[in-house]
Amino acid sequence: xxxxxxxxxxxxxxxxxxxxxxxxxxxxxxxxxxxxxxxxxxxxxxxxxxxxxxxxxxxxxxxxxxxxxxxxxxxxxxxxxxxxxxxxxxxxxxxxxxxxxxxxxxxxxxxxxxxxxxxxxxxxxxxxxxxxxxxxxxxxxxxxxxxxxxxxxxxxxxxxxxxxxxxxxxxxxxxxxxxxxxxxxxxxxxxxxxxxxxxxxxxxxxxxxxxxxxxxxxxxxxxxxxxxxxxxxxxxxxxxxxxxxxxxxxxxxxxxxxxxxxxxxxxxxxxxxxxxxxxxxxxxxxxxxxxxxxxxxxxxxxxxxxxxxxxxxxxxxxxxxxxxxxxxxxxxxxxxxxxxxxxxxxxxxxxxxxxxxxxxxxxxxxxxxxxxxxxxxxxxxxxxxxxxxxxxxxxxxxxxxxxxxxxxxxxxxxxxxxxxxxxxxxxxxxxxxxxxxxxxxxxxxxxxxxxxxxxxxxxxxxxxxxxxxxxxxxxxxxxxxxxxxxx
Numbered sequence: 001x002x003x004x005x006x007x008x009x010x011x012x013x014x015x016x017x018x019x020x021x022x023x024x025x026x027x028x029x030x031x032x033x034x035x036x037x038x039x040x041x042x043x044x045x046x047x048x049x050x051x052x053x054x055x056x057x058x059x060x061x062x063x064x065x066x067x068x069x070x071x072x073x074x075x076x077x078x079x080x081x082x083x084x085x086x087x088x089x090x091x092x093x094x095x096x097x098x099x100x101x102x103x104x105x106x107x108x109x110x111x112x113x114x115x116x117x118x119x120x121x122x123x124x125x126x127x128x129x130x131x132x133x134x135x136x137x138x139x140x141x142x143x144x145x146x147x148x149x150x151x152x153x154x155x156x157x158x159x160x161x162x163x164x165x166x167x168x169x170x171x172x173x174x175x176x177x178x179x180x181x182x183x184x185x186x187x188x189x190x191x192x193x194x195x196x197x198x199x200x201x202x203x204x205x206x207x208x209x210x211x212x213x214x215x216x217x218x219x220x221x222x223x224x225x226x227x228x229x230x231x232x233x234x235x236x237x238x239x240x241x242x243x244x245x246x247x248x249x250x251x252x253x254x255x256x257x258x259x260x261x262x263x264x265x266x267x268x269x270x271x272x273x274x275x276x277x278x279x280x281x282x283x284x285x286x287x288x289x290x291x292x293x294x295x296x297x298x299x300x301x302x303x304x305x306x307x308x309x310x311x312x313x314x315x316x317x318x319x320x321x322x323x324x325x326x327x328x329x330x331x332x333x334x335x336x337x338x339x340x341x342x343x344x345x346x347x348x349x350x351x352x353x354x355x356x357x358x359x360x361x362x363x364x365x366x367x368x369x370x371x372x373x374x375x376x377x378x379x380x381x382x383x384x385x386x387x388x389x390x391x392x393x394x395x396x397x398x399x400x401x402x403x404x405x406x407x408x409x410x411x412x413x414x415x416x417x418x419x420x421x422x423x424x425x426x427x428x429x430x431x432x433x434x435x436x437x438x439x440x441x442x443x444x445x446x447x448x449x450x451x452x453x454x455x456x457x458x459x460x461x462x463x464x465x466x467x468x469x470x471x472x473x474x475x476x477x478x479x480x481x482x483x484x485x486x487x
Contacts, residue, residue: 024051024059024153029146032056036127036144052363060123063149064142075108116140166201171214174199178206179216185223239338246340247359252367255330255358265289265423266328268371271301271336272378274388281336282388282396283309284378285329288370290423291408292416294432295378295400297393303335307342314347314354316431325428326355330368333359377403380444395449397433398457402444405437 024032028049035045046053075081116139118129126143166174177198181191188206192199201209210217219225267285272295274280281301286293296313298305314322331337337357346354360367381399382388404416411419417436421429429435443451451457 023157024049024055026146026150029059029063029149029153032059033127033144033146033149036060036123036125039128042123054363057123059149060125060144063152064125064144065148081108170200171209174201174206174209175215178209182210182217182221187224188222243338243340250340250356250358252359252361252364255328258328258356258358262328264327266330267294267326268368269329269331269337270368270371270375271298271334272375272382273301274382275385278387278389280388282378282382284371284375285326286368286371286374287420290416290419291370291374291411292404292420293371293374293378293400294434295396297388297391297396298336301336303337303339303342306336307339310343310354311347313432317428319346319348319354321425321428321431322354325424328356328358330358330360332365332368333362374403377406377444381446381448383446386446391449394433395452398452399448401435402437402442402448404434405439405442406444407439 028051031049032045035048040048042056043053046056049056116126118126119139119142123144124142126141177195178188178191181194182188188210189203192201192203192206209215210219210222265287267287270284270286272282272284279300281298283296283298283306284293285296296309298309317325329343337343337359340357343357344353344355346352365372378399381402382391401417404420407413407415415436417429417434421436448457
């Protein structure tokens, strides 16, 4: 059996230039201004300066300038208004919108402010507008200028590094209000919300003042803070540095280089959550070429359970078939995928690799867009804000069997299973309990699971299922033990 599946046609990937800088400089801001003046899109500007489109949009909104025209009539009825006598002159019978066009809207009772349509859509600035450049615009204006934005950014950076921006009198007034209230047992949030007219600082600033010892109240006076266990920031930073070090050679550009040399069919990986603060999740693996997506239930969305899940799958399929189906895995930067060595190493022989893991760039879900797009079908059965704690692996497999049996127009009337069964080995489907649902029985609604629990849906019994496999998992996975020993 071959250890890889070749793709018929190579895919084309876009490469981005790497930038070591984190802050925008005057050159970047000048390019942003030039692009806005010439009608370039946010994505095109971001590509030109090597930044994320979100970064460019935040820069425009954060450091752009806004001002209001005081003597320009921006009334929505200025062209059709027939009001007279607004100025108070008895002998004036002319329409105010004609004679007093620049002042009538200030005292008119039917005045309605009108905003410019250009500012309602991206990029939300007047740059590149001909009316703005020739001074014939009567609306409020928002523009982006590189020199002004650079000064604003420098001042903001200077303020952030300057500590507390408070005078001695302001600090004494804050201490006079905060400290007695804290000693009464009140929380900083309660004190700030009760004295909004007297305090000009936020709740987080109050906490920082107390932590720095700048006022009379101390951390010991805060009820909740002394009860909470201090975060081991040193350990967290050490772990983050370890993960970042392991990602070297597994980043997006490395993935592109690898695919240029090894053009193999491989899945994209992601996790679907239920409600907020819920532990469980559904791990999905999607093959874009055939649009087949598998779902696996995770009791807890963390690195330990993800590694344990891959160990189970490898034991079901065997090392050879596992390497054939998962030669490469592309995923995002979720913390549940931090145990890189654990995912890559083989369960049977930890010294050997069973797959190669690569990561997308941060905030670039479009780099595995096929997987994200197919989640729309999953959400038809598991809507957002639906708790996942009550589901089982058998129910998740049933849901994805219905999704993969759904015929697509983009696949010329074929369903993902029909295409996948022509490429993948039959034993892969048999071992994981995957099968095609009849066209008339395909259902992509939450009622599918409800009907299954009522006994109205009877899935075919697979030869082996994840729920039937008994696996003795150590208290800590092997990769986690390696983390401890190296730290």
